[in-house]
Amino acid sequence: MTAPGKYEEVDLDDLDVEEALALAKEGGAQVPDGSGATGGSPAVPQPSPRGGSREHGQHTADGTAAGTADGPSRAHTAKHGHHRATPWPEARALAGRAPRRPDAPVSVSLDAALGLVLAAPLAALTDLPSFDTSAMDGWAVAGPGPWDVRAEGVLAGHAEPERLTDGEAVRIATGARIPQDVTAVIRSEHGRTDEKERLHATREVVPGQDIRPRGQECRSGDPLLQRGTVVTPAVLGLAAAAGYDTVSALPRPRAEVLVLGDELLTEGLPHDGLIRDALGPMLPSWLRALGADVIAVRRLGDAAEALRKALKNSDADLVVTTGGTAAGPVDHVHPTLRRIGAELLVDGVKVRPGHPMLLARTKENQHLVGLPGNPLAAVSGLLTLAEPLLRTLAGRAAPETYTLPLKETVHGHPYDTRLIPVVLREDRAVPLHYNGPAMLRGIAVADALAVVPPGGARPGQELEILDLPWATAGIGVCFT
Numbered sequence: 001m002t003a004p005g006k007y008e009e010v011d012l013d014d015l016d017v018e019e020a021l022a023l024a025k026e027g028g029a030q031v032p033d034g035s036g037a038t039g040g041s042p043a044v045p046q047p048s049p050r051g052g053s054r055e056h057g058q059h060t061a062d063g064t065a066a067g068t069a070d071g072p073s074r075a076h077t078a079k080h081g082h083h084r085a086t087p088w089p090e091a092r093a094l095a096g097r098a099p100r101r102p103d104a105p106v107s108v109s110l111d112a113a114l115g116l117v118l119a120a121p122l123a124a125l126t127d128l129p130s131f132d133t134s135a136m137d138g139w140a141v142a143g144p145g146p147w148d149v150r151a152e153g154v155l156a157g158h159a160e161p162e163r164l165t166d167g168e169a170v171r172i173a174t175g176a177r178i179p180q181d182v183t184a185v186i187r188s189e190h191g192r193t194d195e196k197e198r199l200h201a202t203r204e205v206v207p208g209q210d211i212r213p214r215g216q217e218c219r220s221g222d223p224l225l226q227r228g229t230v231v232t233p234a235v236l237g238l239a240a241a242a243g244y245d246t247v248s249a250l251p252r253p254r255a256e257v258l259v260l261g262d263e264l265l266t267e268g269l270p271h272d273g274l275i276r277d278a279l280g281p282m283l284p285s286w287l288r289a290l291g292a293d294v295i296a297v298r299r300l301g302d303a304a305e306a307l308r309k310a311l312k313n314s315d316a317d318l319v320v321t322t323g324g325t326a327a328g329p330v331d332h333v334h335p336t337l338r339r340i341g342a343e344l345l346v347d348g349v350k351v352r353p354g355h356p357m358l359l360a361r362t363k364e365n366q367h368l369v370g371l372p373g374n375p376l377a378a379v380s381g382l383l384t385l386a387e388p389l390l391r392t393l394a395g396r397a398a399p400e401t402y403t404l405p406l407k408e409t410v411h412g413h414p415y416d417t418r419l420i421p422v423v424l425r426e427d428r429a430v431p432l433h434y435n436g437p438a439m440l441r442g443i444a445v446a447d448a449l450a451v452v453p454p455g456g457a458r459p460g461q462e463l464e465i466l467d468l469p470w471a472t473a474g475i476g477v478c479f480t
C-alpha cells in the first residue's frame, strides 16, 4: 500500500536507521554509533527545517490541525510543515491516559477469571484453616505419654471426631480435624507403638506441634487481596480456599483487528507480488496476552469504504488496524479517520521501527491504534500504543520498569528511540540481527525488546527492557 516509486523529498528524520547509516558512510550525514569512544557528544545531523514527505497532522473532529488536552503537545505546524511525531515515552504515557475508565465490573466464575483484574478487594469468607487441622500424618495425643491408641483413626473430610482424654492418642491424617483437648500431633516417623498398642514418642513433644490452628492464615473478613490484583492461578486457588465461587472483576477490553492490504494472502506461498499476511495470525494472541478479548479479525483489503463502514459499525473498545498508516495511494487510515471525525491523539511516534503508528479516539468509548504494515513496525506500535491503552482499560497497574546492561554496541537513530529485539543472557541484553522493520526473524527468537535512546548505546549501557509476555509468563498462562 506504500506508494510505488521513489519518495521525492528525503528528510533524515524519516529515514530508517540503515538508510541513515548508509548516508553517513557516503558522507551525507554523520550518525553516532553510541560507542562513546571519543568521549564527546556524538555529532548528529540537524533536523531539516523543511517538511518531510508525509503530511498527516493532528486532525480533530472538524478537520482543523490542533493538539488536544490529551494530545501531542506540539500541534502540526503548517499544512506542509515538518511533521512533529510524539516522543516515544510521551506516546506511551498518552496511550495509557487515553481511555477514561474501564467498563463496569462483572461477576465471573473462577474458571473464567484467569487474567482478569479484581474489581473489588477480596476478603476472606471463612477462617483459614476453618478448623484446627493436623499438619502431618501421625497421632493426635492428649496429655503426657505414653498414650493408649484408639482403634478408630481420624481422616480428612470427616465430621468432628470425639474429644480425647489425657493419656489417649488417635491416628490422624494430614488435613483431618483435630479432636478437642489434643495437646500435639506426633508425626508417624516420630512415634512407635508397643505390643499393647501404646504409643511412645521418639522425640520430645512440644505442645501445639504440627497443629494448624483455626484462623492461622486468616479470619473471616480479613482482607486478602487488593482491588486491581491480576487473577493468576495462585489467586484462583486462594479465592477458592477462601470460599469464593465467583469474583468481581473488570471485563477484558474488547478488541477488533482490521487487517488492511490487497496484497495479502492467508495461505500458501507468496506469488505475483502477493505476500502472506503475517499480522492476522500474530496479533490476536498477542492482544489477548495484553489483556484483550479479541472479538473479530477482519480482512478489508484496501477498500476505504469498507474501512469506514467497519469503524462505524464496530462496538469494540479498541480497533487495531494494520497497514495503511503512511501516505501511499491506498493508505486509507488517515483519510478515513478524518472522514469519520476521529480525534487524532498520536500521529506518528519518534520510534524506529514503527514511526507512522497512530492513536485516535474514534467514538466516545472507542480508540483506534493504527499499526504500520511492516511487521516489526507493527510490533513496535503494539507495545508503544496498544499495550498501555489495554492496560488502562483492563485496570492493570503498569509493570515495574527495569534495565539491563547491553552486551554489544547498538547504533541508534539520530533523533528517535529504537526498539530492538534482544535475548537476555547472564543479566545482559544481547541484540539480535534481523531487526529491520519488515523482519520477524529476530523478534521470533527474542525474550524482550530493548529501548535504545536516540544516538545509540554502547556495551555496558543500561537499557530499559520491554519483556515479551510469553518470555516471562509462559505461553499457556498468557494466552488463555
Ligand SMILES: Nc1nc2c(c(=O)[nH]1)N[C@H]1C(S)=C(S)[C@@H](COP(=O)(O)OP(=O)(O)OC[C@H]3O[C@@H](n4cnc5c(N)ncnc54)[C@H](O)[C@@H]3O)O[C@H]1N2
Binding pocket: 001, 002, 003, 007, 014, 053, 054, 259, 260, 261, 263, 264, 275, 276, 277, 278, 279, 280, 322, 323, 324, 325, 326, 327, 328, 331, 353, 354, 355, 356, 371, 372, 373, 374, 375, 377, 437
Ligand atoms: N512517503 C512515505 N512512505 C512511507 C513512510 C514515510 O514516512 N513516508 N514510512 C515507511 C514506513 S517506516 C513504514 S513502517 C510504512 C508503513 O506503511 P503503512 O502502515 O501504510 O503500511 P503498508 O504500506 O500498508 O505496508 C508496508 C509494508 O508492510 C507490508 N504489510 C502490510 N500489511 C502486512 C501484513 N498484514 N503482513 C505482512 N506484511 C504486511 C506491506 O506489504 C508493505 O510491504 O510506510 C513506509 N512508507
Ligand code: MOO
Binding pocket: 016, 351, 352, 353, 354, 355, 356, 372, 374, 376, 377, 437, 438
Ligand atoms: O521504519 Mo517503519 O517505521 O519501517 O517501521
